[in-house]
Amino acid sequence: MKKSLYQIITVSFLLFGMISCDKPNEKKESTLQMEQTHKVVVYQVFTRLFGNTNTTNKAWGTLEENGVGKFSDFTDKALQEIKDLGVTHIWYTGIPHHAVIRDYTAYGISDDDPDVVKGRAGSPYAVKDYYNVNPDLADDPANRMAEFESLIQRTHQNDLKVIIDIVPNHVARRYEGKNNPKGVRDFGADDDTNVEYNRNNNFYYIPGKSFEVPIALNEYRPLGGEKHPLSNGIFEENPAKWTGNGSREARPDFYDWYETVKINYGIKPDGRKDFEELPPHFREEDYKAHFDFWKNKDVPDSWKKFRDIALFWTKKGVDGFRFDMAEMVPVEFWSFMNSAIKMENPKAFLLAEIYNPREYRNYIHLGKMDYLYDKVELYDTLKNIMQGRGSTDNLIPIQQGLSDISQHMLHFLENHDEQRIASPEFVGKAEIAKPAAVLSATIDQAPMMIYFGQEVGEPAAENAGFGSPSRTSIFDYIGVPHHQRWMNKGTFDGGQLSQSEKELRDFYKRLLNFTVKSPALAGNYAEIHAFNRGNTEWYNDRVFSYVRWSQNQKLIIVTNFDSDKAFGFELQLPPSMIEAWELKDGEYDLEEKLYQNAQTNLIVSANQAKVRVDLKPLESWILQLK
Structure with a gap:
């Protein structure tokens, strides 16, 4: 999803006119509850893949051919093993209902068009209905929300917190909110489609032009070329909408986020803000003051829609959110939404995917984020060191530069966007990451995150279809072999692991358990x-x-x-x-x-x-x- 990502972000800053950053050493009051005496450890699981025991791994394979994990695979035993690894929070990736290429019409779900879906299982970041969950994950798709609610309850019973994704910058090309609560209008339902921009439109439009499917590159064909009644190079959308990464072309580029459409937050096409901005002193204010500031303000319709989505999931017991591409959305919106979440749950865990260090302090102090990805500084530096291309001397200025906000910077060595450590494209051997894991877990107060399978050296070697080797595919039905050996057909006892894999997992278990218990x-x-x-x-x-x-x-x-x-x-x-x-x-x-x-x-x-x-x-x- 991140082709030309940094170029996209740079354009977004120009478009959205982000507020200027604080000075690097300027001290600000933290949004965190600093009475916290122990660290947080997040375990990211790709929910669709976690419990899948099928080892077929056919490229472009169907659910029936390659299998799929379910909510029910997270048994008490599985959750206790995750807890015993030294984990405090589970990030269940891919929960909201996103576009998939599978017939669920019997459950009132419309078919999705392969021409605007990446992979067969679909991207979790092309959400189709925010008020329900991915039907693939349920034993009974008709009962899918109740099954997820049971998973929330089981997770809490095993003393773990629940995090899910919210993707505020874009939604699926064909968004259909068929499960909206009473009184909630669907995205785009009240838009004026005759104009490019209206403050209360949920989308941006290209009047007079219809959407055209991108021209495929490198002989790419949806579903690997398999025939499908909707895969005909045509997707009806008239007028065309701006694409998720900001493309204003009726026919976006193949490497654009063409499966999604961009949400309008009241930013005019020329980058001017069509809403009230926060006074500068609100850098010092807590979430309650931010909530009071917005309480009687007139804000764009998209702000209210996403706030209501977040509160819907918070009321169901979700303990926090990972916000996809948070910096492509204006920081004032985050003040509005995050303060509302904190009013409902003051201990909510709010994590932003963000890649521009110049904006870090804005998203913490003005946007009221708890944590930010520490990708472009610590992660990238550690990757260079592990690959023999960098010096540990380079770690010193990173920690110095972040000293006033270091407790907010979530550390990781793997996630769904990054290459697996054990892949040849990274370093080819999982053990090489041991010193980096120790450093990431212990260098400051910030949380540490690991990605499922990292602890047993998963190399992501499969040719999954739309996904490519070195990253466990988020687009396809696929198995995760090293993780499956630990899962051992659902016994979750590591019975099929090699000795070196057992030793690696034991290393992570010792490290993480020390981490969460160390004052x-x-x-x-x-x-x-x-x-x-x-x-x-x-x-x-x-x-x-x-x-x-x-x-x-x-x-x-x-x-x-x-x-x-x-x-x-x-x-x-x-x-x-x-x-x-x-x-x-x-x-x-x-x-x-x-x-x-x-x-x-x-x-x-x-x-x-x-x-x-x-x-x-x-x-x-x-x-x-x-």
């Missing part, structure tokens, strides 16, 4: 890498070190990113840390918390503090001061 990881941070680079013999830029501490726990964390070389040295604490930790001259025992097989101590003398470290390739030590 120091919700406390203070200081890097000691730069000090050691200048003062410690044999220390180098394949190693990175820092300290974390709270009143009752003090940690020294050091990682070796090199997959071939072991490193031994006397790691030093700078004098500032000796003072901060109030260390007296003497010898202090250290307990290694991750592998629990290292014995060492910290020796403090004459304003110097040293600890002997002997790291194997890809090894990390989390040393706790006793």
